Amino acid sequence: MSFVRKALLMVALLLMEVGTARGIVYIEVDSPQLRLYKLAFPRVVATGPPERETAEGIDGLLSRDLEIAHLFELLPREELPQRGFFLTPQQVDYGAWRDTGAEFLLSVGYELRGSTLVLAFHLYDCAQGRPIGGRRYRSLRTAWQEMVHRLMDDLLEMLTGRQGFFTSRIAFVKTASRGLKEIHLIDPDGGRRTPLIRNGSINISPAWSPDGRKLLFTCFRRRNPDLYAVDLSNGRVKILSSRPGPNAAGAWSPDGRWIALMMRGRSGTDLFLLPARGGKPQRLTDTPESETSPTWSPDGRRIAYVSDRTGSPQIYVMDLRTRRSKRITFIGGYNCSPAWSPRGEWIAFSGRWEGRFRIFLVRPDGSDLRVITSGIGNHESPSWAPDGRHIVFSSDARGNYDLYITTVEGAGPWRITSTKQDETEPAWSPLLSR
Amino acid sequence: MDPGLKEFMRKPLVKAMALSAAFHLAILLAVEGQQLLKPPKEVILQVSLVPTPPPKLKKRTVKRKAKKRTSKKATAKKSRPRRKRVAVAKLRKKIREDPEQRRLRAIKEIEKRVKEREERVQKGVLDIYLAQLRERIRAFWAIPDVLLKEGVKAVIRVKIDGQGRLLLAKVEESSGDPNFDRSVLQALYKAEPFPPPPGGKPMEVGLVFRP
Numbered sequence: 006m007s008f009v010r011k012a013l014l015m016v017a018l019l020l021m022e023v024g025t026a027r028g029i030v031y032i033e034v035d036s037p038q039l040r041l042y043k044l045a046f047p048r049v050v051a052t053g054p055p056e057r058e059t060a061e062g063i064d065g066l067l068s069r070d071l072e073i074a075h076l077f078e079l080l081p082r083e084e085l086p087q088r089g090f091f092l093t094p095q096q097v098d099y100g101a102w103r104d105t106g107a108e109f110l111l112s113v114g115y116e117l118r119g120s121t122l123v124l125a126f127h128l129y130d131c132a133q134g135r136p137i138g139g140r141r142y143r144s145l146r147t148a149w150q151e152m153v154h155r156l157m158d159d160l161l162e163m164l165t166g167r168q169g170f171f172t173s174r175i176a177f178v179k180t181a182s183r184g185l186k187e188i189h190l191i192d193p194d195g196g197r198r199t200p201l202i203r204n205g206s207i208n209i210s211p212a213w214s215p216d217g218r219k220l221l222f223t224c225f226r227r228r229n230p231d232l233y234a235v236d237l238s239n240g241r242v243k244i245l246s247s248r249p250g251p252n253a254a255g256a257w258s259p260d261g262r263w264i265a266l267m268m269r270g271r272s273g274t275d276l277f278l279l280p281a282r283g284g285k286p287q288r289l290t291d292t293p294e295s296e297t298s299p300t301w302s303p304d305g306r307r308i309a310y311v312s313d314r315t316g317s318p319q320i321y322v323m324d325l326r327t328r329r330s331k332r333i334t335f336i337g338g339y340n341c342s343p344a345w346s347p348r349g350e351w352i353a354f355s356g357r358w359e360g361r362f363r364i365f366l367v368r369p370d371g372s373d374l375r376v377i378t379s380g381i382g383n384h385e386s387p388s389w390a391p392d393g394r395h396i397v398f399s400s401d402a403r404g405n406y407d408l409y410i411t412t413v414e415g416a417g418p419w420r421i422t423s424t425k426q427d428e429t430e431p432a433w434s435p436l437l438s439r
Numbered sequence: 440m441d442p443g444l445k446e447f448m449r450k451p452l453v454k455a456m457a458l459s460a461a462f463h464l465a466i467l468l469a470v471e472g473q474q475l476l477k478p479p480k481e482v483i484l485q486v487s488l489v490p491t492p493p494p495k496l497k498k499r500t501v502k503r504k505a506k507k508r509t510s511k512k513a514t515a516k517k518s519r520p521r522r523k524r525v526a527v528a529k530l531r532k533k534i535r536e537d538p539e540q541r542r543l544r545a546i547k548e549i550e551k552r553v554k555e556r557e558e559r560v561q562k563g564v565l566d567i568y569l570a571q572l573r574e575r576i577r578a579f580w581a582i583p584d585v586l587l588k589e590g591v592k593a594v595i596r597v598k599i600d601g602q603g604r605l606l607l608a609k610v611e612e613s614s615g616d617p618n619f620d621r622s623v624l625q626a627l628y629k630a631e632p633f634p635p636p637p638g639g640k641p642m643e644v645g646l647v648f649r650p
Contacts (some may be wrong), residue, residue: 020477029596029647032569037580037622039587076583094502108625132625166618288443414584 044077045107053116099134176211180427195421221255265299310344333371353387375414397431580626601639603632
């Protein structure tokens with residue numbers, strides 16, 4: 006008996022020793038610092054004959070976009086080593102870059118060949134001392150902003166796994182003279198402003214189709230607010246709904262088959278679903294009060310909207326299958342302009358708080374309410390960037406309405422328009438096919 | 440059978456029985472008497488000399504006493520010869536062991552205890568080292584909010600040399616997000632050099648990164 010026991014003990018000891026020889030101690034590391042990446046971005050350099058204006062344009066726009074991306078803390082340029090070179094992987098002195106505290110190094114070079122511009126970048130991991138990737142873009146010199154945006158989108162994809170939003174566009178309403186309203190497009194960093202709908206009438210509430218090829222808007226051209234869609238590839242405009250009374254606040258469903266909109270009901274306005282290819286609209290709400298501003302959940306099963314059925318405008322969420330609605334905002338006497346985030350976890354809206362409109366976030370079930378903007382002026386009409394992290398809104402903080410960008414944490418805000426006219430009702434496009 | 444022969448047979452048997460009884464009694468006295476007469480100090484000394492730990496021995500004596508009180512013939516018979524053997528062995532040992540040997544044994548015992556304590560101290564030192572290592576790496580681990588996801592985790596195995604330099608960092612279990620993995624590896628490279636491992640010996644540690 007005791008022999009068996011001894012033998013067993015021996016075996017156990019042997020096993021234990023094998024175990025300790027093979028297995029190692031594991032320790033848990035938690036609570037990282039939540040902060041931006043430290044990025045070294047030395048001045049853009051010419052790889053051919055230098056051209057000051059081009060270099061400064063690219064450099065300025067890239068710096069601004071890197072800031073708006075809100076992923077980087079840019080290190081002061083005076084302290085950077087190896088200045089004035091477009092660094093290829095063989096040339097990088099990682100030790101020197103690591104000493105500056107940089108986690109990443111972005112080296113950008115350009116070359117002008119007649120009317121052609123070549124833009125290239127290399128991204129390095131300074132901490133580990135290895136290249137991450139790089140790319141080269143070639144286009145007409147006049148398309149330099151687009152090239153910078155491509156670069157930004159690729160850079161962000163390399164570092165976050167998700168394409169950036171700099172090649173997307175923002176549609177907005179610009180107030181022109183005599184109370185006319187036009188629809189314009191702008192880059193997320195405020196560049197390349199182009200008019201889209203300018204017809205001597207009032208054009209409002211722009212909304213993108215899910216593929217980014219069409220834009221809905223409401224126009225008073227025929228003396229009634231009718232719903233139109235413009236094809237962005239050829240500029241052709243088509244009328245979609247022209248019932249007497251408003252045909253406004255259109256919102257395209259994520260599958261592209263339906264358009265939710267506000268029309269005149271029996272009394273006040275109600276929400277309807279219009280087949281995108283034409284047909285009879287379905288009624289969604291039937292109340293004596295007014296419903297407006299529908300926004301789709303990304304799975305297309307629910308709609309958030311505004312109703313004043315309790316006496317003040319509040320946000321509701323409707324399940325489209327059961328047609329049942331649930332109120333989700335209870336604080337504040339005026340909550341409007343809901344916008345469902347692209348990943349579905351938030352509904353942004355504009356709410357009046359202490360006499361001013363602020364941008365709020367709330368979960369679709371009404372929990373976790375938070376305010377993300379502060380300071381002077383009103384903050385209105387939020388619209389989500391395709392990354393689900395940035396939000397564009399309009400604000401009269403500087404007298405007239407301008408567009409600003411912030412993030413879900415309330416970073417920035419970065420002002421992207423600065424004209425004397427009002428810019429309102431921004432609508433951020435989805436990622437546009439390249 | 441012849442009665443004379445019977446008597447002849449009987450006589451040595453009686454003698455033998457008497458002798459055996461006397462011998463048993465002597466051994467019993469030697470065993471029990473030794474235990475009864477020994478001062479407690481000696482007991483401890485004796486205990487430390489045999490490999491069994493003291494609390495167990497105490498238990499055993501208690502058991503033996505209890506057994507005795509409720510003793511039944513069967514158990515008594517069974518345990519007697521073994522006890523006898525043990526007692527004889529002990530006696531022989533005591534006779535053979537001179538004070539010099541006993542001292543050597545005591546020294547050995549002390550050495551063993553010192554070694555045990557050192558091992559305990561070493562384990563403490565290792566724990567402290569691991570805590571320092573964790574703090575150092577944590578201080579250098581930074582990620583932007585974009586990379587924070589529910590339940591994300593990466594396991595990295597590192598080899599550290601005697602001076603605290605990073606010899607190897609291997610992703611044992613990826614988080615599935617190359618960017619999260621990179622943030623973790625960057626933390627290791629930034630945290631280098633680490634505090635030198637205890638005793639200046641190279642070591643291998645597994646690090647479980649969970650934000």
